[in-house]
Amino acid sequence: MAEETLFEVLHSEIINYVLQNGESRNKDGKDEDLSTIEYIGFSTGYRLIERLTKEMPRFKDELDTMKFICTDFWSAVYKKQIDNLRTNHQGIYVLQDNAFRFLTKISNGKQYLEAAPRYVSFTCGIIRGCLANLNIFCLVTAEVQNMPSCKFHIQVQRT
Amino acid sequence: MAVCVGIIGKDNSPKFFTCLNPAEELNFQYKVLSALDVVEEKLNCGSKGATDLRELYLGMLYTLETHKIYGYVTNTKIKFIIVVDSTNMALRDNEIRSMFRKIHSEYADIVCNPFYIPGEPICSKSFTGSIKNIMTGTV
Amino acid sequence: MSRSSTRFDTKKVNSELVTLTYGALVAQMIKDLDNTDDVSKQLERLGYNMGVRLIEDFLAKTGTGRCLDLKDTADKIQTAFRMYLGVQPNVTNWSPAGDEFSFMLDNNPLTELVELPDDLKGLRYCNIICGVIRGALEMVQLDVQSWIVQDQLRGDTSTEVRVKFIRRLEDAMPAGED
Numbered sequence: 103m104a105e106e107t108l109f110e111v112l113h114s115e116i117i118n119y120v121l122q123n124g125e126s127r128n129k130d131g132k133d134e135d136l137s138t139i140e141y142i143g144f145s146t147g148y149r150l151i152e153r154l155t156k157e158m159p160r161f162k163d164e165l166d167t168m169k170f171i172c173t174d175f176w177s178a179v180y181k182k183q184i185d186n187l188r189t190n191h192q193g194i195y196v197l198q199d200n201a202f203r204f205l206t207k208i209s210n211g212k213q214y215l216e217a218a219p220r221y222v223s224f225t226c227g228i229i230r231g232c233l234a235n236l237n238i239f240c241l242v243t244a245e246v247q248n249m250p251s252c253k254f255h256i257q258v259q260r261t
Numbered sequence: 262m263a264v265c266v267g268i269i270g271k272d273n274s275p276k277f278f279t280c281l282n283p284a285e286e287l288n289f290q291y292k293v294l295s296a297l298d299v300v301e302e303k304l305n306c307g308s309k310g311a312t313d314l315r316e317l318y319l320g321m322l323y324t325l326e327t328h329k330i331y332g333y334v335t336n337t338k339i340k341f342i343i344v345v346d347s348t349n350m351a352l353r354d355n356e357i358r359s360m361f362r363k364i365h366s367e368y369a370d371i372v373c374n375p376f377y378i379p380g381e382p383i384c385s386k387s388f389t390g391s392i393k394n395i396m397t398g399t400v
Numbered sequence: 401m402s403r404s405s406t407r408f409d410t411k412k413v414n415s416e417l418v419t420l421t422y423g424a425l426v427a428q429m430i431k432d433l434d435n436t437d438d439v440s441k442q443l444e445r446l447g448y449n450m451g452v453r454l455i456e457d458f459l460a461k462t463g464t465g466r467c468l469d470l471k472d473t474a475d476k477i478q479t480a481f482r483m484y485l486g487v488q489p490n491v492t493n494w495s496p497a498g499d500e501f502s503f504m505l506d507n508n509p510l511t512e513l514v515e516l517p518d519d520l521k522g523l524r525y526c527n528i529i530c531g532v533i534r535g536a537l538e539m540v541q542l543d544v545q546s547w548i549v550q551d552q553l554r555g556d557t558s559t560e561v562r563v564k565f566i567r568r569l570e571d572a573m574p575a576g577e578d
Contacts, residue, residue: 103411104484142425153416156369159315160317174407181410373419374423375426
């Protein structure tokens with residue numbers, strides 16, 4: 103569908119913008135700073151979830167919220183459900199997507215694997231933003247070992 | 262017609278407040294803030310409560326001689342409070358419920374303004390206008 | 401699983417996702433660059449890059465051939481508006497020479513929920529659209545200028561995107577391969 107292409111093109115231009123903007127500021131050649139991409143995702147997720155949960159009954163608990171993210175939310179945004187959800191029941195959740203939308207169009211190979219963090223940062227931010235607005239504060243990181251599969255690690259901060 | 266609408270943030274501080282009669286604002290602020298305890302109570306009492314707690318609308322929180330106070334809590338823990346005159350018999354549960362839905366919809370819209378930072382007080386003129394219209398039943 | 405499933409209208413979610421992501425990007429740029437004009441320019445440039453890629457998608461999906469004239473081009477961009485943004489702007493205000501025209505948008509998903517703060521009234525929030533048009537047309541050998549004439553964010557009743565034909569580019573040299 104055409105609107106989906108629009109979002110994908112916008113997503114990749116955000117990555118380009120942040121990388122170029124970061125490059126002009128710090129030239130030490132250290133690790134790429136992807137935090138701005140993550141933050142743009144955070145802000146988007148935070149606002150989006152306000153709309154999506156408007157007509158929904160209250161969540162029962164944390165696990166219920168995670169299940170929602172893996173199923174209904176993921177299908178709406180990433181066109182498929184999360185393939186596997188694991189939890190240690192102590193605030194750690196691992197969401198595995200075997201064909202992550204932003205990685206399916208990138209070829210597999212070492213040089214591409216190195217660039218993978220760029221394509222998952224926005225989504226880490228989306229997840230963190232959605233959960234933060236649902237009052238679950240967490241750290242979200244992503245792990246890509248085999249394209250286009252991706253694991254998102256959610257670590258809930260207990261207060 | 263509602264006489265006052267308050268929106269209370271996650272941190273229990275007011276983000277938006279409006280009354281039909283501005284002279285009564287302080288008085289109503291007090292009423293709205295004391296309703297928050299009832300909200301917390303309703304949310305915390307688990308599934309034992311009489312109402313279905315998975316619904317966002319909490320129903321009437323409490324009544325005073327002069328006013329009735331209703332509450333609604335979003336999935337994102339934003340509280341909406343509506344104050345109605347006790348003498349007002351025209352507003353039934355369903356009307357109140359639909360007022361809350363409209364307020365919720367306006368709120369979800371304002372959160373999507375990229376220049377509004379969630380958690381800050383809402384001072385948009387168009388938002389205030391829409392809420393006033395919802396209160397007076399002109400939408 | 402106890403949760404009863406909520407089926408979202410994916411088309412609507414996607415459009416909200418685009419709007420919100422774009423809004424978050426603009427807000428970020430305002431933080432990064434101190435000057436509103438620089439933000440407007442950067443948005444146009446970003447749109448240009450998007451246009452360069454979107455045209456491929458547009459041509460592939462519509463199977464469109466070469467444009468006959470500028471009127472034909474305008475109609476095709478109108479189709480693109482419908483495909484990508486779900487809106488159908490009117491094509492109007494043709495210049496007497498026939499080398500300039502406008503798209504009039506009565507509603508614009510990008511700005512629907514946006515309220516510009518007073519200190520950002522100079523921001524061309526929709527400049528990305530101008531950039532997309534310029535980038536896409538350059539790929540089909542048309543050099544154009546595009547800018548925002550009227551803007552609903554600044555109180556106008558519609559948003560007017562102006563397009564001016566500059567020249568036809570040489571066919572033989574695809575961009576970036578000289």
